[in-house]
Amino acid sequence: MVSPTARTKIFCAAGAVLLAALAAASLFAGKYPLTLAGLLAGDEMQLRVFWTLRVSRTVVGAAGGFALGVAGFVYQTVFRNPLASPDVIGVSSGASAGAAAGILFCSGAAVTAASFAGALAAVGLSLALSALDRSGRHSTIVLAGIAVHSLAQTALMCLKLTADPERELASIEYWIMGSLNGITGYGIGGNLALCALCVGVLFLLHRQIILLSAEEGEARMLGVEVGRLRLAVLLAATLAVACVVSLSGLISFVGLLAPHGARLLTRRSGPGTMLLGGLLGGILLTGADLLARSVAAAELPVSIFTSLLGAPFLIFLIVKGRRDP
DSSP: OOOHHHHHHHHHHHHHHHHHHHHHHHHHOSSSOOOHHHHHTTOHHHHHHIIIIIHHHHHHHHHHHHHHHHHHHHHHHHTTOTTOOGGGGTHHHHHHHHHHHHHHHOOTHHHHHHHHHHHHHHHHHHHHHHHTOTTOOHHHHHHHHHHHHHHHHHHHHHHHHHSOTTTHHHHHHHHHHOOOTTOOSSSOHHHHHHHHHHHHHHHHTHHHHHHTTSOHHHHHHTTOOHHHHHHHHHHHHHHHHHHHHHHHOOOOSHHHHHHHHHHHHHSSOSHHHHHHHHHHHHHHHHHHHHHHTTSSSSOOOHHHHHHHHHHHHHHHHHHHHHHOO
16 A cells, blocks of 8 residues: 555656656757757757757746646645636736736837736735735635736726737737747746746745645644735745746646646645646646647647646536535
8 A cells, every 4th residue: 555655756756757758858849840960960050949949948838837836736725725826816817917018018028027017016916905904814815816807807908909900919819828939048037037936935835835724723823924924925926927927928727737636646735745736737838838839830829728628627626516515
């Protein structure tokens, strides 16, 4: 009989191997053919495509999916809600509004910066509104997030109305659908560094995160400052998501699927499950990106493939919830 700890370690090791295999395949998948022989021979064009496009795209896919999986685990644990996601406190809608403003009034890397700024503005407003309630209830953050999400969606609609239908509006819609196409090695270092720092903080606080899933009274009896810790954890998770979303656009369902899959495999909730959730997130996003550039002549949005997995899984959760007593 395999112990739960050993089972978790086995799944984490298998997930790491599968993610490494998908990342290796991602380095050579694409419209421009790359060969190991050509790279070793020093072919200038192949080396340029490899280092400028493929490596950066693969790193963002693997690391970004990992961050989304870990953040999804944190959201679901802190809010004690299996359907919690970055939309709970408005990060995705804020990033969309910021990106739309960047597409309309800026260009190039400024779109990424505008998206990141929009996500941070939405999160800051949500946390500021929730701070007005001194009770520290997590439901206050959810309500504040819903309000901020509505405001950001209104801003996004207004920006769409002013966009040129033939160029700017199409760019906004394509960004909202999410894609790793166009990611290059220029300008992603800061996002990845901040994302890694936030994910590292979440793993350092993993014990406290698990305690936040208990009743607030019990957590306080164990010495946990619930209000401050919840805000710190949510801020770190949200910053990690903002770093990814500002580079890739909106990626559906990864933050929902990955932690659920990890819990179904390990049958527990702990640091190993959080790590496995991150690995599954990297596998989902890297695998979806491989399909996005392989199944059709034109590259498709990544969210098409994550949604094909996510929608049936969401229905499964609803049916399972009705059957459980």
